[in-house]
Amino acid sequence: MSYSYPRIGLLIDGEWIHDRDACLQVVNPSNEEILADVPKATAADLQRALAAADRARRIWRDTAPEARARVLRQASALLRERMDAFCQTISLELGKPLSDARYEVERACAIMEWDAGEAVRLYGRINPSAPGMLQLVLRQPIGPVAAFTPWNAPLSSPARKLSGALAAGCSVILKAAEETPGAACLYAQCLMDAGLPSGVLSLVFGDPNEISEALITSPVIRMVTFTGSVNVGKRLTQLAAAQMKPVLMELGGHAPVLVAEDADPVQVARMSAAAKVRMAGQICVSPTRFIVHERIYDAFLVAFAKAVGEVRVGDGFESGVQMGPVANPRRLAAAQALVEDARRRGARVLTGGHRLGEKGYFYAPTVIADVPREALVMSEEPFCPLALCVSVASLREGIDLANSVSVGLAGYAFTNSLSTAEQIGREIECGILSINHFGGPAPDMPFGGLKDSGFGREGGSESLESYTVTRMVSQKAFIA
The missing domain is CATH 3.40.309.10 (Aldehyde Dehydrogenase; Chain A, domain 2)
Known part of the structure; x- marks a missing residue:
């Protein structure tokens, strides 16, 4: 029996791009057959993605939390409708049993649905103050996020990072793994079909060093999230630290x-x-x-x-x-x-x-x-x-x-x-x-490690924390 594999492309500012030189070929690890070519983002593509993320962040930031939640819930419903395509794609590019692929899709849906709920629970507070004075503590989106995901969790890892960032109101540039790109492409299409505005999400592939350097050093990007090896995580953390940018790192274990x-x-x-x-x-x-x-x-x-x-x-x-x-x-x-x-x-x-x-x-x-x-x-x-x-x-x-x-x-x-x-x-x-x-x-519990396994948490009530900043606003009722 033959199974179809999706066409791999870059998604930038709402447009799928396929006419680029290949940076890698996707290989089925069960039979070593070539499934697809993966297009390599050019420097111009990355700059266009950054410009789109910068423009779209204002639109998505000012979108009501319940409206953001509706997009995530609708995207989750589309994942369930397209379950067979996702399962086949994951098994083709990663080789794992279809039952395990189904579990990964179900897990991604559960993550998105949890984060959709968290979008409307981003509470701030009003502190006690003197008459005529308001003291507000606001939790607001940190801004455009650069997200990097690994080959071994081709759907659940992008789902963790995208749903958390999108629920918080951030635009995202996702650099998914070139070895297993199909699930990320299908997922991005679900989000677009669910009503995500153009530019809020870009999906790129290519040379990891070139992409991380271009994105992390850009003033547009305000935060970096990565799942992968300890050594790569440390390099990305150093790169982000040089730009005074926070990171969320989920690294290796033993x-x-x-x-x-x-x-x-x-x-x-x-x-x-x-x-x-x-x-x-x-x-x-x-x-x-x-x-x-x-x-x-x-x-x-x-x-x-x-x-x-x-x-x-x-x-x-x-x-x-x-x-x-x-x-x-x-x-x-x-x-x-x-x-x-x-x-x-x-x-x-x-x-x-x-x-x-x-x-x-x-x-x-x-x-x-x-x-x-x-x-x-x-x-x-x-x-x-x-x-x-x-x-x-x-x-x-x-x-x-x-x-x-x-x-x-x-x-x-x-x-x-x-x-x-x-x-x-x-x-x-x-x-x-x-x-x-x-x-x-x-999904309702925090996920993350200690020591060299990184810092920050994905999931639970902490799932949106890394994608927000806390601001204080004090306001007098009138000018004295």
């Missing part, structure tokens, strides 16, 4: 999974297998370091390796597939290099540890036992289907190991003890902690 001695090792192992293979481990909240109490370590390993070894890997369009390919040959090479380094240092590969087939970028889901702390994979985020298992003699040792890396995005823990859960909740250094489950935060 999520620990603490399994206390009172947990059921078999049940937790089965849950861990399902969580580990989601998106082939290519999400920043993917569980990676399984830190298990020594009393139940062996039982956990047996059940974990069995469950992971039974995972069905294949094309995301095939029925029953639980895990698709990794995104590109670089991820294949990185996975193999990390496995071989761990082996050389004494770790045991219990299942997987190799590429599957010769067509497509499939890597076997892998469980590695007794991984020494000096192995590269214990400090470098693997971003592939590798599960690293380590035994510890105590909760204290486990918490210290969980906190031993420079990042702190997500963490997981399993225990039937309230006191253990309380200690873990208090001491684990991460922005998102899930105890006795692998679920992440819903």
Whole structure:
């Protein structure tokens, strides 16, 4: 069966532009077939996008919050109507199962609907003052936003950034990932069809360094938001800091999974297998370091390796597939290099540890036992289907190991003890902690990390904070 893939273009000032040189070809990671060319924005295109964002910011800023909310809700309804097209596009360009693609579309809709509600809850306040004097605290849109999103969340990441910024009243220039551009193009069209005024949103592709330099250094842009690697996030933060511009950074992770001695090792192992293979481990909240109490370590390993070894890997369009390919040959090479380094240092590969087939970028889901702390994979985020298992003699040792890396995005823990859960909740250094489950935060909860995993929050009542500024206005009733 053949599936259609959208035509990729730049969206600038309400106009789709296709006649540009290609900066990249989109490749289906399941079969290595070319899906589309991605047009590269020229310097003139970027300047036009900046001019449109500057002009449109006044229009959108002065649009009533309820009217902004209606656009977001209508765009969400259009996403649901076009569900099949979105799911097919995401599975074609990213390879993940259709059921996972559907979950991503549903999540994007939920994010937009939450932020639509937040648009009418941007409360300021009136402070007590003397008769004849008003003291107002206003929360207003910060201005045009430069947003940068990654390849591994081709719809949900743009939805997080665009819905928050648009709900707050900001215009946005979105630089989406060239590797997975189709969902962003479909999403931008939904927003336009929902009534978003021309110029409020521009979508560009091209050389990341050229685009980030042009946008962030422009006086038009007032704020920068990025989801991606720690190293790139630091570079963009430095660039923004030189211009005195605030940033919202959601960067990498290396999520620990603490399994206390009172947990059921078999049940937790089965849950861990399902969580580990989601998106082939290519999400920043993917569980990676399984830190298990020594009393139940062996039982956990047996059940974990069995469950992971039974995972069905294949094309995301095939029925029953639980895990698709990794995104590109670089991820294949990185996975193999990390496995071989761990082996050389004494770790045991219990299942997987190799590429599957010769067509497509499939890597076997892998469980590695007794991984020494000096192995590269214990400090470098693997971003592939590798599960690293380590035994510890105590909760204290486990918490210290969980906190031993420079990042702190997500963490997981399993225990039937309230006191253990309380200690873990208090001491684990991460922005998102899930105890006795692998679920992440819903749109009504804040999402973001600690340490090198960035700062700022997306979602929850905090979702619009980064896109607003707080102003004080004092007004006398008459001129004395």
